Amino acid sequence: MIALKYDFASIEAKWQKRWLEEKTFHCENHSSKPKFYALVEFPYPSAAGLHVGHPRPYTAMDVIARKKRMDGCNVLFPIGFDAFGLPTENFAIKNHVHPAVITKRNIENFTRQLHMLGYSFDWDRAIDTTDPSYYKWTQWIFLQLWKHGLAYKTTMPVNWCTSCKCVLANEEVVEGVCERCGAPVVRKEKSQWMLKITDYAQKLLDGLDAVDYIERVKTQQRNWIGRSTGAEVTFKATTGDDIVVFTTRPDTLFGATYMVISPEHPYVKQWAGQLSNLAEVEDYVAAAARKSDFERTELAADKEKTGVMLQGVRAVNPVNGREIPIFISDYVLASYGTGAIMAVPAHDTRDWAFAKKFGCEIIEVVSGGEDVQKAAFTAKDDTGILVNSDFLNGLTVREAIPVITKWLEEKGIGHAQVNYKLRDWVFSRQRYWGEPIPMVYCEKCGWQPLPEDQLPLLLPEVESYEPTDDGESPLSKMTGWVNTTCPCCGGSARRETDTMPQWAGSSWYFLRYMDPHNDKALASREALDYWGQVDWYNGGMEHTTLHLLYSRFWNNFLHDIGVVPYAEPYAKRTSHGMILGKNPHYVGSFETQAEKDEMLRKYGNQALRPSVKMSKSLGNVVNPDDVIRDYGADTMRLYIMFIGDFEKTATWSDEAVKGCKKFLDRVWNLSEKLQDGADYSPVHETAIHRTIKKVSGDIENMKFNTAIAALMSLVNDFYAKGLTRGDYRTLLLLLSPFAPHMAEELWESLGYAAEAGGMACAQPWPAYDEAKTVEAQVTLAVQVGGKLKGTVTVPVDSDDQTCVEAALSLDKVQKLLDTMQVVKTIVVKNKLVNVVMKPR
RNA sequence: GCCGGAGUGGCGGAAUUGGUAGACGCCCGGGACUUAAAAUCCUGUGGGAGUAAUCCCGUGCCGGUUCGACUCCGGUCUCCGGCACCA
Numbered sequence: 001m002i003a004l005k006y007d008f009a010s011i012e013a014k015w016q017k018r019w020l021e022e023k024t025f026h027c028e029n030h031s032s033k034p035k036f037y038a039l040v041e042f043p044y045p046s047a048a049g050l051h052v053g054h055p056r057p058y059t060a061m062d063v064i065a066r067k068k069r070m071d072g073c074n075v076l077f078p079i080g081f082d083a084f085g086l087p088t089e090n091f092a093i094k095n096h097v098h099p100a101v102i103t104k105r106n107i108e109n110f111t112r113q114l115h116m117l118g119y120s121f122d123w124d125r126a127i128d129t130t131d132p133s134y135y136k137w138t139q140w141i142f143l144q145l146w147k148h149g150l151a152y153k154t155t156m157p158v159n160w161c162t163s164c165k166c167v168l169a170n171e172e173v174v175e176g177v178c179e180r181c182g183a184p185v186v187r188k189e190k191s192q193w194m195l196k197i198t199d200y201a202q203k204l205l206d207g208l209d210a211v212d213y214i215e216r217v218k219t220q221q222r223n224w225i226g227r228s229t230g231a232e233v234t235f236k237a238t239t240g241d242d243i244v245v246f247t248t249r250p251d252t253l254f255g256a257t258y259m260v261i262s263p264e265h266p267y268v269k270q271w272a273g274q275l276s277n278l279a280e281v282e283d284y285v286a287a288a289a290r291k292s293d294f295e296r297t298e299l300a301a302d303k304e305k306t307g308v309m310l311q312g313v314r315a316v317n318p319v320n321g322r323e324i325p326i327f328i329s330d331y332v333l334a335s336y337g338t339g340a341i342m343a344v345p346a347h348d349t350r351d352w353a354f355a356k357k358f359g360c361e362i363i364e365v366v367s368g369g370e371d372v373q374k375a376a377f378t379a380k381d382d383t384g385i386l387v388n389s390d391f392l393n394g395l396t397v398r399e400a401i402p403v404i405t406k407w408l409e410e411k412g413i414g415h416a417q418v419n420y421k422l423r424d425w426v427f428s429r430q431r432y433w434g435e436p437i438p439m440v441y442c443e444k445c446g447w448q449p450l451p452e453d454q455l456p457l458l459l460p461e462v463e464s465y466e467p468t469d470d471g472e473s474p475l476s477k478m479t480g481w482v483n484t485t486c487p488c489c490g491g492s493a494r495r496e497t498d499t500m501p502q503w504a505g506s507s508w509y510f511l512r513y514m515d516p517h518n519d520k521a522l523a524s525r526e527a528l529d530y531w532g533q534v535d536w537y538n539g540g541m542e543h544t545t546l547h548l549l550y551s552r553f554w555n556n557f558l559h560d561i562g563v564v565p566y567a568e569p570y571a572k573r574t575s576h577g578m579i580l581g582k583n584p585h586y587v588g589s590f591e592t593q594a595e596k597d598e599m600l601r602k603y604g605n606q607a608l609r610p611s612v613k614m615s616k617s618l619g620n621v622v623n624p625d626d627v628i629r630d631y632g633a634d635t636m637r638l639y640i641m642f643i644g645d646f647e648k649t650a651t652w653s654d655e656a657v658k659g660c661k662k663f664l665d666r667v668w669n670l671s672e673k674l675q676d677g678a679d680y681s682p683v684h685e686t687a688i689h690r691t692i693k694k695v696s697g698d699i700e701n702m703k704f705n706t707a708i709a710a711l712m713s714l715v716n717d718f719y720a721k722g723l724t725r726g727d728y729r730t731l732l733l734l735l736s737p738f739a740p741h742m743a744e745e746l747w748e749s750l751g752y753a754a755e756a757g758g759m760a761c762a763q764p765w766p767a768y769d770e771a772k773t774v775e776a777q778v779t780l781a782v783q784v785g786g787k788l789k790g791t792v793t794v795p796v797d798s799d800d801q802t803c804v805e806a807a808l809s810l811d812k813v814q815k816l817l818d819t820m821q822v823v824k825t826i827v828v829k830n831k832l833v834n835v836v837m838k839p840r
Numbered sequence: 841g842c843c844g845g846a847g848u849g850g851c852g853g854a855a856u857u858g859g860u861a862g863a864c865g866c867c868c869g870g871g872a873c874u875u876a877a878a879a880u881c882c883u884g885u886g887g888g889a890g891u892a893a894u895c896c897c898g899u900g901c902c903g904g905u906u907c908g909a910c911u912c913c914g915g916u917c918u919c920c921g922g923c924a925c926c927a
Binding site: 215216219220222223224226228230245246247248249260305329330331332333335336337340341342343344348349350351353354419420421541544545610642643644645647648649650651653655656658659660662663665666669697705706708709710711712713716719779780781782783785786787788790791823824825826828831832834835836 | 866908
């Protein structure tokens with residue numbers, strides 16, 4: 001009857017096998033229960049296997065999914081593999097193995113590791129983005145985008161990673177280097193497929209209002225989309241050309257004392273014949289073009305402005321007819337707004353810096369700040385009053401903007417305008433291991449989509465996956481595959497040889513889980529309607545501006561064309577903090593000053609951080625396989641949930657893992673101390689009701705660490721005062737989402753399974769009675785003047801008078817009364833009594 | 841520079857709407873069991889003074905509001921994350 005030893009290895013293997021064989025966590029697309037869709041970001045199956053970072057979000061959502069099942073929900077908790085991508089391809093090149101072979105091997109390894117952690121995924125729904133039956137639908141979505149004018153091919157300067165030999169999306173370039181490999185990114189003119197995510201900028205912004213995302217995710221998305229409102233204004237050049245500028249401050253138009261256009265602006269070439277300093281201008285343009293993104297970012301940091309005045313052409317300020325000079329400068333970006341600005345040095349810090357350097361006039365048009373000759377005054381609210389501005393004088397900035405905008409519209413020289421920082425999505429990659437883009441180019445008919453009945457367009461077998469130095473995809477060398485016939489005229493044509501970026505497959509995978517084996521549609525309408533939105537999606541902050549934005553875009557689009565029932569794919573989004581490793585170079589871990597100095601000299605500021613990202617080179621990587629082997633999956637799961645605030649970064653500690661193992665041992669050993677009785681022990685009743693309440697609420701709020709602390713407290717109570725079978729039963733159920741293998745083993749071996757007729761994970765979640773969470777007696781804090789002097793025990797909900805009398809009877813309080821008198825008393829029900837005194 | 845978030849013991853971290861700061865765990869000390877050790881169980885543990893009862897100081901720093909502040913307000917410093925010449 002009593003389990004003898006906590007042999008976690010065999011227990012965990014036993015239950016993992018049973019869950020798989022009995023399809024315990026299989027779910028159907030129909031049920032009388034309420035549905036709940038819990039989603040984690042599916043992993044990229046790297047050769048290195050699962051990292052300890054993975055179990056944090058996976059365990060968290062597994063705990064939530066398990067609890068939701070016990071709450072009586074029909075839970076969809078799926079997993080899959082986002083398997084296209086560069087690391088696999090690079091590994092393939094190096095080792096001369098097909099990427100598909102490596103992918104299969106890696107997926108098997110990941111699957112093994114995920115099973116070992118006891119996750120309650122519905123494995124029948126597992127997907128793989130590299131499976132043709134999956135990417136058929138990725139390609140299908142691309143065709144729909146094309147048919148609706150949201151995919152186009154254009155030649156443009158793109159971000160080119162010099163190491164990956166591949167184009168990157170704007171979102172993949174971080175501080176001028178490749179987000180993935182860290183190699184410098186340069187500008188290169190290339191013909192690229194683009195997706196018009198900019199058409200969805202406003203929808204993606206508005207959609208955020210209706211969803212429950214943690215605030216920092218919303219903020220990051222808003223920043224990335226970067227909406228700004230203002231006006232476009234036309235200035236006449238002395239050549240007769242119109243120069244359109246975008247400004248967020250049309251109210252400062254009277255203060256525009258010069259103009260700046262970007263070095264790439266078409267007028268620079270057009271006006272060449274009229275420029276007396278053409279050589280100087282051309283030098284500047286050439287220098288700007290040579291600058292990499294990285295250099296431009298570096299220069300931006302110190303705000304040192306450069307530029308050249310266009311000698312021979314001037315512009316006219318439309319509000320006052322003044323002639324003003326025109327400069328070219330690379331602080332004006334060709335890719336934002338109209339590529340031209342009106343400069344108001346008195347009220348813009350960049351214009352101010354430029355004006356100071358080039359001696360331009362600075363005219364104050366908003367009063368209320370410091371001397372504009374000393375610094376720009378940029379307040380946009382009601383603190384500034386317009387001056388030197390004709391009909392705007394006397395208005396605040398806020399008032400002036402609509403007035404001037406209306407005036408511009410009436411005169412036909414401007415209009416209100418909204419701009420976004422968001423750029424269209426560069427969708428081509430010159431690599432092999434990705435979804436082929438199902439487009440065909442015909443000299444006569446132009447770009448033609450592959451007919452849908454020819455999908456999937458399979459990735460052909462190639463000899464070499466090596467990317468080419470000329471920037472063409474490895475597929476371009478496969479002439480037998482490239483040469484085809486035009487779907488439109490039947491003449492000879494060529495296939496697109498670029499492939500899709502890795503973000504393609506992950507932009508809609510949550511829809512496929514709803515109906516993963518459908519070969520007629522990406523998912524049936526019934527399945528899409530039944531599951532609706534993802535109820536809870538947890539993932540990393542690093543995906544906020546990439547995957548999260550892209551997938552929202554695709555889902556919004558699919559909604560607009562009537563494929564899916566909701567515009568927004570995720571009702572709720574949370575994020576977890578990273579797991580860091582100990583920094584081996586941390587000065588604090590060294591004894592002698594000499595060692596500390598050595599570390600500081602060698603590693604600089606890096607030596608001041610106790611914890612850093614895990615990496616092979618630092619030797620601080622923790623392999624989940626090792627932890628599971630030494631302590632078991634339940635300990636691993638419990639520790640990763642106990643490690644700290646789920647949303648914050650946390651540092652791995654081997655010692656703390658042992659503490660969690662000890663706790664599970666203590667739970668196990670309690671099974672030998674059970675007394676008969678299906679009811680709660682009177683001494684534990686309140687504590688148990690409280691613990692149920694605490695654990696239930698904490699799981700909902702992802703406060704897993706305090707949920708586990710509450711369970712530890714309860715176990716400590718059981719050790720101190722003994723327990724019944726009824727007490728233990730509830731403990732096992734509360735523990736089951738965190739340590740499911742141990743919970744099931746004890747549930748079965750102690751006979752609870754026979755009584756209840758099923759596994760612990762299939763039981764209803766324990767209920768608590770609010771009335772029973774309070775004790776009959778409460779301990780009140782007794783303060784004198786806000787300082788704690790002691791405690792008294794009174795019946796719960798005692799009236800104020802009873803509490804005060806009890807407090808005054810305390811020895812310490814009595815002593816004080818010798819020299820003091822009571823001024824007033826404050827009673828907080830069931831909490832404290834504060835006696836305020838003054839000297840007699 | 842702008843937008844978020846955070847500063848609490850030797851360590852990871854707790855503290856519903858202001859109401860007993862340090863829950864829970866790690867480390868460390870003491871005890872029981874043992875020939876011994878490990879494991880386990882019991883117990884102590886913010887700092888300082890005192891034989892003790894007890895007292896004083898404590899949530900980055902300075903000030904304010906309050907009977908009472910980790911919590912609210914003003915100022916300030918530091919760290920982390922994101923964005924960044926976006927007009």
